[in-house]
Amino acid sequence: MNPFEYTRAASRHEAATMAAGGATVIAGGTNLLDLMKLEVMTPERLVDISRLDMDDIETTADGGLRIGAMVRNSDLAAHEIVRSTYPVLSRALLAGASGQLRNKASTGGNLLQRTRCYYFYDTAMPCNKREPGSGCQAIGGATRLHAIFGASDHCIATHPSDMAVALQALDAKVEIENATGDIRTVELESFYRLPGNTPHIETELKPGDLITAVIIPPAKGSRQTYRKVRDRASYAFALVSVAGVIEMSDGKIAHASLAFGGVAHKPWRNAEIEQMLLGEAPSQDLFRRVADTLLRNAEAQGDNAFKIKLLHRTLCAVLTELTEG
Amino acid sequence: MSYTIDSKAVSQEPRPGQCLRTFIRDAGVFGVKKGCDQGDCGACTVWLDGVPVHSCLMPAHRAKDKQVTTVQGLEHDGHLHPVQQAFCDAQAFQCGFCAAGMIMTVAALDEEQRADLPRNLKGNLCRCTGYRAIEDAVHGIRSTDDDIAGAACGASLPNPFTQGIVTGHARYTMDVAVENLLHLKVLRSPHAHARIVSIDQSKARAIPGVVEVFTWEDVPRKLFSSATHEDHLVDPDDMYVLDNVARFVGQRVAAVVAETEAAAEAGCRALQVEYEILPAVFDPVEAMQDGAPILHSKGNEAKGNIFVTIKGEVGNVESGFAEAAVVHEKTYSTSRVQHAHLETHGSIAWRGEDGRLHVRTSTQAPFIAHQKLCYLFGIFPHDLHVFTERVGGGFGGKQEMVSEDLCLMATMKLGRPVKWEFTREEQFIGATTRHQMTTKVKLGAKADGTLTALEVHVVSNTGAYGGHGSETLAASLGSPLSAYRCKNKKADGHAVYTNMIPGGGFRGYGASQSTFAIECAMDDLAEKLGMDGFAIRRKNMIGPDDVIESVWSDPSDVSFGSYGLDECLDLVEAALANGEGLPAPEGNWAEGTGIALSVLESGPPTEHRSGGEMRLLPDGSYHLAVGSTEMGNGSINSHRQIAASILGTRGNNVDIINADTDLTPYDTGTFASTGTVVAGQAVALTAKALHDNIVSYAARITDTPVEDWSLVDDAVMNGNRRIELTELYKIGTEAGHRFDAKRKAYLSPRTIAFNVQGVRLAVHRVTGEVRVLHSVHAADIGRPINPMQCRGQLEGAVAMGYGWALTEHMVYDDHGKMLNPALRNYHIPAFADTPRTKIMFADTHDTIGPLGAKAQGECAINAVAPAVSNALANATGVRFAHLPFSPDRIFDQLSVTA
Ligand SMILES: Cc1cc2nc3c(=O)[nH]c(=O)nc-3n(C[C@H](O)[C@H](O)[C@H](O)COP(=O)(O)OP(=O)(O)OC[C@H]3O[C@@H](n4cnc5c(N)ncnc54)[C@H](O)[C@@H]3O)c2cc1C
Ligand code: SF4
Ligand code: FES
Numbered sequence A: 001m002n003p004f005e006y007t008r009a010a011s012r013h014e015a016a017t018m019a020a021g022g023a024t025v026i027a028g029g030t031n032l033l034d035l036m037k038l039e040v041m042t043p044e045r046l047v048d049i050s051r052l053d054m055d056d057i058e059t060t061a062d063g064g065l066r067i068g069a070m071v072r073n074s075d076l077a078a079h080e081i082v083r084s085t086y087p088v089l090s091r092a093l094l095a096g097a098s099g100q101l102r103n104k105a106s107t108g109g110n111l112l113q114r115t116r117c118y119y120f121y122d123t124a125m126p127c128n129k130r131e132p133g134s135g136c137q138a139i140g141g142a143t144r145l146h147a148i149f150g151a152s153d154h155c156i157a158t159h160p161s162d163m164a165v166a167l168q169a170l171d172a173k174v175e176i177e178n179a180t181g182d183i184r185t186v187e188l189e190s191f192y193r194l195p196g197n198t199p200h201i202e203t204e205l206k207p208g209d210l211i212t213a214v215i216i217p218p219a220k221g222s223r224q225t226y227r228k229v230r231d232r233a234s235y236a237f238a239l240v241s242v243a244g245v246i247e248m249s250d251g252k253i254a255h256a257s258l259a260f261g262g263v264a265h266k267p268w269r270n271a272e273i274e275q276m277l278l279g280e281a282p283s284q285d286l287f288r289r290v291a292d293t294l295l296r297n298a299e300a301q302g303d304n305a306f307k308i309k310l311l312h313r314t315l316c317a318v319l320t321e322l323t324e325g
Numbered sequence B: 001m002s003y004t005i006d007s008k009a010v011s012q013e014p015r016p017g018q019c020l021r022t023f024i025r026d027a028g029v030f031g032v033k034k035g036c037d038q039g040d041c042g043a044c045t046v047w048l049d050g051v052p053v054h055s056c057l058m059p060a061h062r063a064k065d066k067q068v069t070t071v072q073g074l075e076h077d078g079h080l081h082p083v084q085q086a087f088c089d090a091q092a093f094q095c096g097f098c099a100a101g102m103i104m105t106v107a108a109l110d111e112e113q114r115a116d117l118p119r120n121l122k123g124n125l126c127r128c129t130g131y132r133a134i135e136d137a138v139h140g141i142r143s144t145d146d147d148i149a150g151a152a153c154g155a156s157l158p159n160p161f162t163q164g165i166v167t168g169h170a171r172y173t174m175d176v177a178v179e180n181l182l183h184l185k186v187l188r189s190p191h192a193h194a195r196i197v198s199i200d201q202s203k204a205r206a207i208p209g210v211v212e213v214f215t216w217e218d219v220p221r222k223l224f225s226s227a228t229h230e231d232h233l234v235d236p237d238d239m240y241v242l243d244n245v246a247r248f249v250g251q252r253v254a255a256v257v258a259e260t261e262a263a264a265e266a267g268c269r270a271l272q273v274e275y276e277i278l279p280a281v282f283d284p285v286e287a288m289q290d291g292a293p294i295l296h297s298k299g300n301e302a303k304g305n306i307f308v309t310i311k312g313e314v315g316n317v318e319s320g321f322a323e324a325a326v327v328h329e330k331t332y333s334t335s336r337v338q339h340a341h342l343e344t345h346g347s348i349a350w351r352g353e354d355g356r357l358h359v360r361t362s363t364q365a366p367f368i369a370h371q372k373l374c375y376l377f378g379i380f381p382h383d384l385h386v387f388t389e390r391v392g393g394g395f396g397g398k399q400e401m402v403s404e405d406l407c408l409m410a411t412m413k414l415g416r417p418v419k420w421e422f423t424r425e426e427q428f429i430g431a432t433t434r435h436q437m438t439t440k441v442k443l444g445a446k447a448d449g450t451l452t453a454l455e456v457h458v459v460s461n462t463g464a465y466g467g468h469g470s471e472t473l474a475a476s477l478g479s480p481l482s483a484y485r486c487k488n489k490k491a492d493g494h495a496v497y498t499n500m501i502p503g504g505g506f507r508g509y510g511a512s513q514s515t516f517a518i519e520c521a522m523d524d525l526a527e528k529l530g531m532d533g534f535a536i537r538r539k540n541m542i543g544p545d546d547v548i549e550s551v552w553s554d555p556s557d558v559s560f561g562s563y564g565l566d567e568c569l570d571l572v573e574a575a576l577a578n579g580e581g582l583p584a585p586e587g588n589w590a591e592g593t594g595i596a597l598s599v600l601e602s603g604p605p606t607e608h609r610s611g612g613e614m615r616l617l618p619d620g621s622y623h624l625a626v627g628s629t630e631m632g633n634g635s636i637n638s639h640r641q642i643a644a645s646i647l648g649t650r651g652n653n654v655d656i657i658n659a660d661t662d663l664t665p666y667d668t669g670t671f672a673s674t675g676t677v678v679a680g681q682a683v684a685l686t687a688k689a690l691h692d693n694i695v696s697y698a699a700r701i702t703d704t705p706v707e708d709w710s711l712v713d714d715a716v717m718n719g720n721r722r723i724e725l726t727e728l729y730k731i732g733t734e735a736g737h738r739f740d741a742k743r744k745a746y747l748s749p750r751t752i753a754f755n756v757q758g759v760r761l762a763v764h765r766v767t768g769e770v771r772v773l774h775s776v777h778a779a780d781i782g783r784p785i786n787p788m789q790c791r792g793q794l795e796g797a798v799a800m801g802y803g804w805a806l807t808e809h810m811v812y813d814d815h816g817k818m819l820n821p822a823l824r825n826y827h828i829p830a831f832a833d834t835p836r837t838k839i840m841f842a843d844t845h846d847t848i849g850p851l852g853a854k855a856q857g858e859c860a861i862n863a864v865a866p867a868v869s870n871a872l873a874n875a876t877g878v879r880f881a882h883l884p885f886s887p888d889r890i891f892d893q894l895s896v897t898a
């Protein structure tokens, strides 16, 4: 690992100012330090935000939840309201990394964790995300973990976070503060970007932007689940995952939000299929049509062709589970 | 004072960019281990203000003004922490390398978390135990027996190094502070096949701290093999310490020695190597074809890339198939997997004050490493000392000399101590793996199921170097075929050079691969005959009166020391039928059951020898020196028990040292299931000789018949007459008598061990996820010297078998580069992935092995993957013939509805 200079920020302003000046923010460090050890990232200056006052979970005026950027993944998963009202979120968190990591990993850091594309981690390989313009070794290479939606000729990586998939299904927003103290909120849907021809730019964050919180509106459905298909039971990144939030009324689907992990550069959502479900009575035929629609534009990259069929089946299974009884 | 480790203030400040793990170790606290340095394994777990974290992913600065607690700081008032005590009582470790971190995680769990271990132990990996013993520790279950004089054999005595392991003080290879230490790092080839045209060292040498660079021009131009066996001729001499041709991605290209690890790494990166890329071949079938790029031109050009071909036939398979009512033919293949022992390879070399060279290393074969090093560097044997202390797992991976040579060479040149510790990535790309083998099986049977012909064709990918290629191939064509009685058997196999990482020894050693194929094929044949898995095996499996024969009819030294295969099969059948295990989960799951058997010789067909030395000490206790290595396989404990039992004393009364070329007699190495049958035999012979020495001395000085005397704990007795050993020692030594003994043991004949695995599982019809519901295993390992330990060995082997079957897979791109060289992407089973396995023993007493015992640690793995495949076939009607069975490989062959 390259040597770095380390500062513990005393205020958000200081952190944002340093970040605007080129320092890299370190929260839990569980992703960043790993990347630094492998020299995928080689920041010279780190600014530590872990002791800034951003670790509260509060209810908002409209009955939603505001989650500070430094709230630990372990605390978030265990939070009373999260467990009762947003179970999809707590399940997604628990489906992820180990306890020791969750004790350190933060909400903001989790959103910003980098892809697990093998080539991104290997500095001997070309990778447009790590080194813009160097090429993409994954294309035509081993693509078992790669995207079936929204990929480009420049990058076909997936976003690895489980938490973000659940947040996406909950219509979360990201609260951002910059060095001048301006605060804005951005829908998660537009917070993340598709790779296009700038895969190294992954979000709407500008230099000096700090994530201060994640805000979730009141839950629109009480039937929630997070289904993650992975190589083993303990921990592994998702091959595919489905976060579902459903409300039923009189035997019909009154609300449906669905987000998909392991399949795109960001947590994937598809408004058309949610629309198709609204007002309908659940049936296998409906689910099949919904899954067909979702996957109509899916594009396999060789090894990951299995994801199309796997996601199709998993979505049908999740919809069945959430609409039963 | 702003840094506090285990309540002690630490004066130094972290270096810029230092992680907490190395900061703690630099402070001399070695109880914090490294299994990955990437947040995957938990070996480095410490508490930060009471909260467990992976210290490898924590900047050391973060610990400022906080309390760091390691396993070394858990004791309170000189008493073990209750969790440390629980780990002792349950013996919740084998090599013990994971224990430090595991204990820290467990000790921080609350009641609710303890109830959900699969989730809460996600962050801690153990490669040895299969986790049952760890679960027992969490629940306060004690597995150890009392240490009673004369009853050591057959008792579940704790590992003699228990205290050190649970307190973090046991010293593994890297756990020593060495002054003036230099660090070695290696640049590895990015190309699968390339000639090194030039290496420009100037930039590397300019890096502050870089002391020396070694390239192929600096090493003795002597060919050798990193594989270790008694007979070095079985492994081909086809590699150099550093070569000017790279034959696989990951091969050593150059070594940089520097004042710090970081400088050595920077030096490696700064080397400018010009390569001439050569055409490469990765698939052994392609490599055998005309026109394939040739890897080695060392006298075997005529054979191309075929390193060795082995064949044989007994009877006549052609007529056997003609006789058959049903013929089954299919190809099965096994994947490339890595041992992933939690302690990576590594060595430290230095020149001692005695002027001699010393190598402290993590090996299964210090004596063979010693020979190879003497040969390579022209060292007079007496001038070199090679030894191990605690070794953190081996599984065959350390039957290989892959780190000692460069360290020693650097020390010889530079005069300073040199250390080289593999990273986890190097462990995956620069060590060895299990040989990938593809096996075609053809079986013929009469309508009643009687086999008429058995034919096997194996292609083994030995990778860039021959190493264990011929011995594993021979093993694959050996015992797995002798498991069945059949008049006509034929086998042939090729071990083929390719530009892949070399294959090495790995628990099960070649036999695992063909057992997978044959055991799957047996079920496929049974299916065609309308028989079940038990019936077809009972009909054909080898019986105690049969000749043990594979495909060669010349005389063999393998024989039945005991026979319990039938009993193992009965035990598994009964256990599967008893209704235990989990019910099938609700939802869209298909359930199925499968079995497989395996047969393994205790010991290799090559020579193998060992020796023991024992002395009675003035205080009436004993000292035992034996050359074999302990790497978590429990041999130290068994050896102590064998000696204690013969000497009528307690295990604790025997102090033992092992695996040290200065301090112990020669031993070929602990591999090929020899720890009990060879080294254990040497110990038994030595103990018996010392026993006879003592009683005959007592008889002599009392002028009584020697038959009347026996050893009872601390004394020698004749009826009521008792002489304390301390007393006898005094009398004897004053009179010039010496109470010591030395004996050697060789391996012949070789006995044979049996294993049967049973699995009931469920597979999710939608996603292809597999859940094991009931896992049972029966073994005939003769008389267990330490039942708890044998159970642990078997559980660990079965767990490894599940990893091989379900989750582990080394993934390569088209250029021969491994894509998942990290424990996060190469999935060894974690707690949640490891089903509990009921272990049962056939009640036999081996007539060949010492005190009725035979091999135990190796063979159990072989039956697991085929049993899983057979259960999957039973559940789904589909034969999955290629490992591993990960969800993406199986789900789309399943139909969503039952
Ligand atoms: C072994 C292992 C297994 C894992 N398994 C899973 C899994 O199965 N599923 C899953 O979802 N995740 C998994 N993870 C990822 C883990 O969840 C992330 O590492 C973690 O959430 C990152 O959080 P952090 O606070 O440590 O981030 P850091 O490492 O501190 O930061 C990550 C990035 O975010 C930036 N950053 C952090 N906070 C802010 C902020 N407030 N404002 C602006 N920028 C910020 C940093 O500059 C950095 O670039 C795994 C990680 C490991 C090491
Ligand atoms: S897919 Fe993206 S992250 Fe992976 S190699 Fe290509 S550019 Fe890099
Ligand atoms: S060494 Fe830290 S988790 Fe493996």
Ligand code: FES
Pocket (backbone or CB within 6 Å): B092, B093, B094, B095, B096, B097, B098, B099, B125, B126, B127, B128, B129, B342, B392, B393, B632
């Ligand atoms: S005892 Fe757990 S890794 Fe060896």
